[in-house]
Every structure is written in structure tokens, then in C-alpha cells.
Amino acid sequence: xxxxxxxxxxxxxxxxxxxxxxxxxxxxxxxxxxxxxxxxxxxxxxxxxxxxxxxxxxxxxxxxxxxxxxxxxxxxxxxxxxxxxxxxxxxxxxxxxxxxxxxxxxxxxxxxxxxxxxxxxxxxxxxxxxxxxxxxxxxxxxxxxxxxxxxxxxxxxxxxxxxxxxxxxxxxxxxxxxxxxxxxxxxxxxxxxxxxxxxxxxxxxxxxxxxxxxxxxxxxxxxxxxxxxxxxxxxxxxxxxxxxxxxxxxxxxxxxxxxxxxxxxxxxxxxxxxxxxxxxxxxxxxxxxxxxxxxxxxxxxxxxxxxxxxxxxxxxxxxxxxxxxxxxxxxxxxx
Numbered sequence: 001x002x003x004x005x006x007x008x009x010x011x012x013x014x015x016x017x018x019x020x021x022x023x024x025x026x027x028x029x030x031x032x033x034x035x036x037x038x039x040x041x042x043x044x045x046x047x048x049x050x051x052x053x054x055x056x057x058x059x060x061x062x063x064x065x066x067x068x069x070x071x072x073x074x075x076x077x078x079x080x081x082x083x084x085x086x087x088x089x090x091x092x093x094x095x096x097x098x099x100x101x102x103x104x105x106x107x108x109x110x111x112x113x114x115x116x117x118x119x120x121x122x123x124x125x126x127x128x129x130x131x132x133x134x135x136x137x138x139x140x141x142x143x144x145x146x147x148x149x150x151x152x153x154x155x156x157x158x159x160x161x162x163x164x165x166x167x168x169x170x171x172x173x174x175x176x177x178x179x180x181x182x183x184x185x186x187x188x189x190x191x192x193x194x195x196x197x198x199x200x201x202x203x204x205x206x207x208x209x210x211x212x213x214x215x216x217x218x219x220x221x222x223x224x225x226x227x228x229x230x231x232x233x234x235x236x237x238x239x240x241x242x243x244x245x246x247x248x249x250x251x252x253x254x255x256x257x258x259x260x261x262x263x264x265x266x267x268x269x270x271x272x273x274x275x276x277x278x279x280x281x282x283x284x285x286x287x288x289x290x291x292x293x294x295x296x297x298x299x300x301x302x303x304x305x306x307x308x309x310x311x312x313x314x315x316x317x318x319x320x321x322x323x324x325x326x327x328x329x330x331x332x333x334x335x
Contacts, residue, residue, distance in 0.1 A: 025068050025212025029075075031175060032061030033204040037083045040103065042186070042194035050091050051194060053139065055103060058083025060177065060202040064111075068210070073113040077129065080106050081179070081200055090141045100140045101147075105181055105198050107133035107155050122164045130156045133181040135198045146189040155181040163206065171208040177201070225254035229331040230314075231289055235270075235322055238284035240292060248289055251331045252296045262334045263298070265289045267307040270326040271319045275309050282307030285329045293331075 037055045044050040062079025082104035087094060113127030136150035157180065163173030181198040188194060229251040231244040240248065255261055267282030267289075286305035294300045313326045 024070070025210050027064075027066050027068060027208050027210045029064040029066065029206055029208040030061075031064065031079075031204040031206045032059065033202055034058070035060040035081050035083065035200050035202040037081075037103065038199040038201075040184075040196050040198060042196035044091075044188075044192050044194055051196075052087075052089045053085060053103065053137075054087045055083035056086045058200075060179075060200065060204060064208075066111075068212070071115055073111075073115065073125075073127075075111045075113070077109045077111055077131075078107070079109070080104065081202065083200075085139060088139050088141065101138040103135070103137045103139075103198070105133050105135045105155075105179070105200070107131055107157075107179070107181070109155070109157060111157075111159060113159065120165060122162055124160075124162050126160045128156065128158045130154070133179075133198070135181050135184045135186075137186055147186050147194065148189065149186040151185045153181055153183045153185075155179065161204075161206070163208065169210050171206075171210065173206040173208070175204045175206050177204060225257050225333075226250075227254070227258075227333040229254075229333075231285075231329045231331065232324065233285055233327045233329070235272075235324075235327065236281070237327075238281060238288050240288055245292065248292045248331070249296065251333065252293050252298055255293075255298060255333050258333060261302065263293070263303045264332045264334060265293075265303060265305045266312075266330045266332070267305070268312060268314070268326055268328050268330070269310050270323045271310045271313070271317055271321050275311075278309040279307050282309050282329075285327075289329045289331060 035058045037058060040053040042051040042053075058081060060079060060081040062077055064075045064077045066073050066075030082102060084102045085100045088100045109129040109131035111127055111129035113125045115123055115125045117123035132152055133155035134150055134152045137147045139147040158178045159175060161173055161175035163171045166172050179200045179202065184196050184198055186194045229247050231240070231247050233244065234241065255263060265286045267284070267286035269278040269281050283305065286307055290300070290303045290305050293303055310326065313323070314328065315323050315325045317323050317326070
């Protein structure tokens, strides 16, 4: 099971891609789940492995207060783990598989974690911690093997897992924890010292509340102003109607937003009348638009005009046809 737990945590972490997490925010977390304790082997009076304790699957739970700096998290953790004895051997003599007691560890750790993955999706993390643990054992046996003692020592741990948001403030996750308390020194009821270690592997479910919310995505940029505007005219006219004047005003505003642009105004006509007459009319229409743009603040040198008579219709027609869409001037903000 140890290999399975390690593989699950590491594989889940590997599927995420680097990104920032909930920046600059405090959080609190509760965690809990099953735990396996490695066989505890105690040296007694300088003789190695005189007492061996095997335990049943136990439990591990705790709480965390942390701060998320972005890609890195720092947290303070308190946790408690306990497992009942499965078999206890004293000086090589097994006491059998009856209930012979339990072992537990209370720890206070400082953890550092690095996050990987999108803040709004599945996110992996790895890290570790160090602190102090109080390991306690209550084990039955003869006076030389019976124990009812505790000892505090340095402890460290490795952490890996995945988490995902379930709301704007809440995250849920799975965490693997390897915990190690070294140099555990207990005294039997017979006064003999036992030196060993406490090592465990836990698979924890986590529930986290973030006091800061993930920042909302930035608003989409405004669309760029249009670069082409069409001004329509009445039949055989070159003066601007109210609607045409409004279109010119929009074009002037867009030109000012774009900054330094070269503007081309091209006049057009329908197919009523001669080419010579309509060429002059198309020039007059382009000139009317230019004069209005200059009046609204654009430089005359930035605006060029031309006329195309009826040779570039918006709506193709035969000769002598009054087509309103062809009586126009096109404003092109060339940039």
C-alpha cells in the first residue's frame, strides 16, 4: 500500500502545469485519513532491535493555518496520528496478536509547499516540513517490555498531493504525507531505555477555506475602432445629411483614437448622367466629407480625396439607375 499511495500522489502532481495560485491570501485547512506506521524497532540497553512493534492501520488528522504567496505557500500545522498495536515482540518473544496497546504521535510543524497548475482547475503541490513531535506508547508485556511513556523529539515530513476549487473560497484535495520522528526514547516499566523511531505514511482528504478569492479574469480589451466608414448622399447632392454628419463624427472620433493616420476619402455616384458630370460630383462629395472632418479638428494635410464617378459601385446596376447605396463617400482610416 505504501508504494500505491506514493505513486498516486506523485502521478497526480505530474499531470498539472506550472501556474500561480491564490496570491497573497490566508487560508485554513482541515485534513484527515488513514495511516500506516512502519514497524517500530527499539534498541534496548545497546542491543539492536530487541523490541519490535507492528501496528494496524490507524488514522491521521490535523489542521493548518497558512499563507499563499502565489506559487509558494507557508503554513503552520498541528496533527495527531494513532494506531493500535497488531503484534509486539519483547526480546524476540511475540506477545501474539491480541490487543497489546497503541502508539500515537502529536506534532507541530512548519511546512513549505510549491504549487503547480491552474488556479481554477486541478492543481498539484509538493513540499515538506519540520518541527517537533511527542511520541507516546502504551504497550503491555512483562516489566522489561511494558511501556507507558512518551518522548518529544525533532520530526520532519514530506508532502505531495492535488487540490481543486469547489467554489470561489473552498478547495478540496488529496494529500500524501510521509512523517518521521527520529530518536524516540522511551522507558519501560522495568526502567530499561528503548531507542527507536516513528515513521508513518498517510493518505489525507483536505478541505481548505481561502480568505482571499482568486482574481477575476481581466476584462476583454475593447474592440479597435472601425477603419472604414460610409457616408450616403441624396440624389445629385453633395451636402451632408444629418445621418451623414453623424457618420463623419464617428470617423473623426476613431481617427483621434488611432492617433497619427493617413485618411483617404473616396467619392462615388450612381449611374445617372455622364461620366464627366459624375466624376465632378464624386469629388464634391469627398470634399464635403473632408471639410467636415477638418472642421471637427483633423488636419487637412492628413486627409486625401479622390473621385471615382460610377466606376466602383457598391451595388452593380445598369446605366441610368438611381441606386441610393452607390451615392456615397468612403472614409478609409489607413493607419
